[in-house]
Amino acid sequence: MKCVKVPRRDLSQVKIPKAPGYDIVFEGDFALIPIIEDVKGLEVVECLPKKRDVTPRLNEIVNGISSFYIIGDIMVLSPKNELPRETLQKILDMYKVRSIYVKKRVSGELRVSELIHLAGEKRTTTTFSENGIKYFVNISKVYVNPSMATERIKMAEVIPPGSIVLDAFTGYGALALHLAKRLGYAVAGDLNLDGLLMALVSVKMNSKKILVDLVQYDAKHLPFRGRVFDWVIGDNPTMIMDFIDEMCRVGKTLVIYKLGRLEEGWERVNDYSKDLVIMKRLIRCNENNVDLSFPESGHQVSS
């Protein structure tokens, strides 16, 4: 195998395509970078780099991918430029996915991604497991965000056993099934009927102990009695402030997620773009919250 030999101190400045799946070798003051093609202007030597067992990172195979994620056997990516057919085939083979789609943008009230088929099967339905729960989704009809997987575990853990919980913007039921697995039961709703039907399939695919009631509604008018829920989870980050009072009408404590620049009193959950983050906070609802708006509402806010 061939490597480019550079002084160790210059390593961070050397921008060359590395052989995917191989580690850099360090010898004294030098670094040997494994390559697949000769590189002009740099010293090339024979080397024996260690092969990594893991699948190479996507940016090792393709330049110019800003982000990607895999849902079941579908990869969704955001390339900066057009990707050649051979590169797409390489991705299909290496990641063992059946389809590749480009995500254009997330739009509308339902927050559904606009997708363009790039390679492999033209199929947007898939099944996958997250934290021991099986899900069925159609990624062209519901919002899917695998980067919230860890947050869903954290969320399920803070809610005390015995609590009655509403996942108020459930999408395909990602959090609702987690909550129901931990608590035994959860109520979940959304405006998106397709998402709720996916959640129904997922409930049937899992243990009979995961009980979820699914309700279609516009969360501006939640079809529940006052204070019926101990906890209401509001994961609708672009619009959440419009729903605080209605969620407080039916719940005692809220956890809300918001998209924006990180503000004091909010906890960072995920980076969204260079400046924007998804953040969350807890709200203890007041007894007399009618017609009061956040943050002047007097609902007690804690991080």
Ligand SMILES: C[S@@+](CC[C@H](N)C(=O)[O-])C[C@H]1O[C@@H](n2cnc3c(N)ncnc32)[C@H](O)[C@@H]1O
């Ligand atoms: C960012 S997605 C989050 C979905 C889900 N919590 C998840 O993690 O996959 C926001 C969700 O809010 C739902 N939504 C938007 N406006 C709504 C409304 N007025 N009433 C009920 N659901 C609404 C969308 O359909 C979407 O599923």
